[in-house]
C-alpha cells in the first residue's frame with residue numbers, strides 16, 4: 001500500500017522532449033489511468049517510475065521517499081508490458097515465480113503464491129506450459145500473474161490489453177476491474193482506449209505532447225473538459241465542435257457560424273476582445289428539432305440498437321453527430337433543424353483552446 | 365528431361381561423394397585399428413576380417429603416456445571451451461547492449477588481430493610465457509586456444525543476443541534481478557544455441573591442435589596429438605596397429621561430440637541470417 005508523487009518530472013531524449021514538467025499525486029490504492037495519443041509520453045512516464053529510464057529533471061516519491069537514486073530492481077514495482085515480455089524458456093509457473101526466485105523466497109511459499117495467483121487468473125491448468133503454447137489472452141494473464149504474485153508497492157501497466165482482439169479485450173477489461181477491486185494496489189494503467197479508461201479509472205490523466213492536459217474522475221473529464229484537446233479526446237462518438245464568429249459591435253454581440261447562421265447563446269460575459277470561439281456539444285446534447293437554430297441536411301444515419309446516430313451536414317466544415325431515439329426515421333437528404341441545450345455546451349477560446357469561464361464559474 | 369529431376373539427382377550424387385570423401389578415411393583408420401598387422405597391409409584391403417583388440421592392449425601397455433596425453437587434452441579442451449564461453453558471452457552481451465566509440469574500436473582491434481597468422485602473434489609470447497612460469501602448463505594452452513576463438517565466439521553470441529528482446533531483460537530487472545542474474549537466467553538460456561555453436565569450434569581446435577602444443581609444452585602438459593606424433597615417429601619403427609588404435613581413440617570423442625551437437629551448429633551458424 002503506497003502513495004506516489006511525481007514532481008516536475010521531465011525527460012528528454014536528445015532534442016525530443018518526451019515529458020515536460022509532469023506533476024501527479026496518486027493516493028494509496030488509487031487506480032490511475034493514463035490516456036493520450038501515441039507518442040505523447042505515456043510509456044516514458046511509466047519507464048521513469050520503474051527506473052528503466054532516468055528522468056532528466058524532477059522527482060519521484062513513493063510513500064514520500066524519493067526513489068530517484070534507487071535502482072529499478074530495488075523499487076519493488078511491478079510492470080506489465082505491452083508485449084507481455086514473458087520468458088520463453090520458462091513455464092507459466094516459472095514465469096510467475098521469477099521475481100520470488102530472484103528474492104530467494106522459500107520454496108513452499110513460492111508454490112503457494114504461484115498456485116494462488118494462477119487460480120485467481122484462471123491459469124490453474126496451464127502452469128506447466130510454455131508461453132509459445134498459450135493464446136494471447138492467456139499470455140496476458142501470465143504477465144498479470146507475474147506482477148501480482150509478489151506484493152509490489154505499485155503496479156504499472158503499459159497498454160496491457162492492446163494486443164488482444166476486440167471481444168477478448170472487453171472481457172479482460174471486466175476481469176481487470178474485478179482484479180483491481182480485489183487487490184486494491186496503487187496502479188498506473190496506460191491505454192489509448194478511452195472506453196478502457198472510463199471503465200477502470202478512479203481518476204484519468206489525459207496527456208498530450210509530454211504534458212498533462214487534465215486530471216479528474218471519468219465523469220469530471222467527460223462533463224467538464226478544461227480544453228479542446230480533452231474535450232475531443234474523451235467520449236465516443238466525440239464532442240461536436242462548431243467554430244463561431246462574433247458579429248457586430250462589442251455589446252449585444254451576436255455569434256454566428258462560418259456560413260452565417262446565428263447561434264443564440266445566453267450572456268456568458270465573453271470578454272469584449274474575443275472575436276471567435278469554439279462551441280462544443282456532445283452528441284447527446286444535440287436534438288433534432290425543426291424549431292432549432294441550426295439548419296442542416298441529414299447525411300448518414302447509423303442505428304446503434306439502443307439509439308441512433310444521425311450525422312447532419314451544417315456547412316462545408318461541419319458534420320455534426322446527433323444522438324436520436326431508438327426509432328428515429330430520418331433519411332439522408334432530409335432537411336432538419338438542430339437545437340442544443342445551453343447547459344450541456346462548452347465554449348473554448350479558438351486560439352488557446354482553453355475553456356472560457358465567466359464570473360459565474362464555468363461557461364455553459 | 366525435367367530440370368528439377370536433374371538437380372535432385374545431382375544433389376544426391378554430390379552429397380554421396382562428399383560423405384564418402386570425408387567418412388572413408390575415418391572408416392579405414394577405425395577398421396584398421398581392429399586388424400592384425402598382416403590384415404592392415406593386405407592388398408586388396410580386407411573389409412571382412414577377424415577383429416582383434418590386441419592393438420588397444422598394446423597401445424596402453426607400451427604408450428602409457430598416451431593416456432596422460434588424453435587427460436591433458438581433455439583438461440585443456442574443457443578449460444579453453446569454458447573460458448571462451450564465459451568471455452564471449454560477456455563480450456557478446458556488451459557489444460549487443462552497449463554502444464560507444466571505445467567498444468567499436470575494440471571490436472575492430474579484435475578482428476584485426478585475428479587476421480594475422482596465429483603463429484606470428486604467438487611466438488613472441490614464448491619468452492614472456494617462460495618468465496611467468498606458464499610454459500608446460502595447462503593454463504597456457506587454455507589461454508591460447510581461448511584467445512584464438514573469442515572473436516568468432518563473441519560475434520556469434522552478439523548476433524544471438526541481438527535477437528533477445530530488451531523488454532525481457534527489462535521485465536527481469538523490474539522483477540528484481542541484477543545484471544548478473546539477468547545474464548544467467550535470461551540471456552544465457554536464450555542464447556545457448558549460439559553458445560554451443562561457438563564452442564564446437566574451440567572444442568575441435570583444442571582437441572586436435574599440434575603446433576602450439578609442441579611449442580609450449582615439453583612434459584607435464586603434453587597433449588594427445590603430440591603423443592600420437594611420437595607413436596608415428598618411434599625410432600624402433602612405426603607400429604601401425606598401435607597408431608591406428610591411438611588415432612581411433614583420439615578421433616571418436618570428437619566425432620561423437622560433433623554429431624551430438626550438430627543441430628546446434630546449424631542454427632548457430634545461420635543465426636542472424638533469418639530472424640527467429
Ligand SMILES: Nc1ncnc2c1ncn2[C@@H]1O[C@H](COP(=O)(O)OP(=O)(O)O)[C@@H](O)[C@H]1O
Pocket residue numbers: 013016017018036037038039040041042043044045
Ligand atoms: N529511447 C528513445 N529514444 C529517443 N526517443 C524516444 C525514445 N523512447 C521514446 N522516445 C520518444 O519519446 C516520445 C514519447 O514516447 P512514448 O513514451 O513511447 O509514447 P507513448 O507510450 O505515449 O506512445 C516519442 O516522441 C518517442 O519518439
Ligand SMILES: [Mg+2]
Pocket residue numbers: 042043044158
Ligand atoms: Mg507506449
